[in-house]
Amino acid sequence: MLLFGLGVDVHPLVKGRPLILGGVHIDSELGLDGHSDADVLTHAVMDALLGAAALGDIGQHFPSNDPAYAGADSIVLLAKVLESLKARGCRPVQVDCTLLAQRPALAVHYDAMRSRLAQAMEVAPGRVSVKATTTERLGFLGRSEGIAAIALGVVEENGSPD
Ligand code: MG
Numbered sequence: 001m002l003l004f005g006l007g008v009d010v011h012p013l014v015k016g017r018p019l020i021l022g023g024v025h026i027d028s029e030l031g032l033d034g035h036s037d038a039d040v041l042t043h044a045v046m047d048a049l050l051g052a053a054a055l056g057d058i059g060q061h062f063p064s065n066d067p068a069y070a071g072a073d074s075i076v077l078l079a080k081v082l083e084s085l086k087a088r089g090c091r092p093v094q095v096d097c098t099l100l101a102q103r104p105a106l107a108v109h110y111d112a113m114r115s116r117l118a119q120a121m122e123v124a125p126g127r128v129s130v131k132a133t134t135t136e137r138l139g140f141l142g143r144s145e146g147i148a149a150i151a152l153g154v155v156e157e158n159g160s161p162d
Helices: 040-052 074-087 107-121
Strands: 002-015 019-021 024-026 030-032 090-100 128-133 146-157
Touching: 002 040, 019 030, 019 040, 024 107, 040 074, 040 090, 040 107, 040 146, 074 090, 074 107, 090 107, 107 128
Parallel strands: 090 128
Antiparallel strands: 002 030, 002 146, 019 024, 090 146
């Protein structure tokens, strides 16, 4: 049976932090702030996959007040989500993501992000879609005060849920 989940995340853009999206370091004067590496794209993917399997959210799996996750590599956390899915008899099938960012231009990085995410999800890169849009300079995203990500995850379940 195929199960569907939605993931949404937002992080603030600040000076003095690296910009990491989908596990890819992107050259930028502003980076995302957060307890982990603040990889907003990977966080949305994790919540989409967890949501499909009704396994809660990443805040429950990796609490933001837990020092163990300070500066954590979100791709490593995604691999842990995969293990949680497997324990539940599920495996990722595909994910479709949209980043909302006024800048920097992200299209040149799509394939690298797809590869990193696909590797952690143990699927082919062709099963991972990454795209982006601006908000036409509207709102906090349009002022480059943050970056948001939305992901739809599809998971295949073997057998019936608990
Ligand atoms: Mg987050």
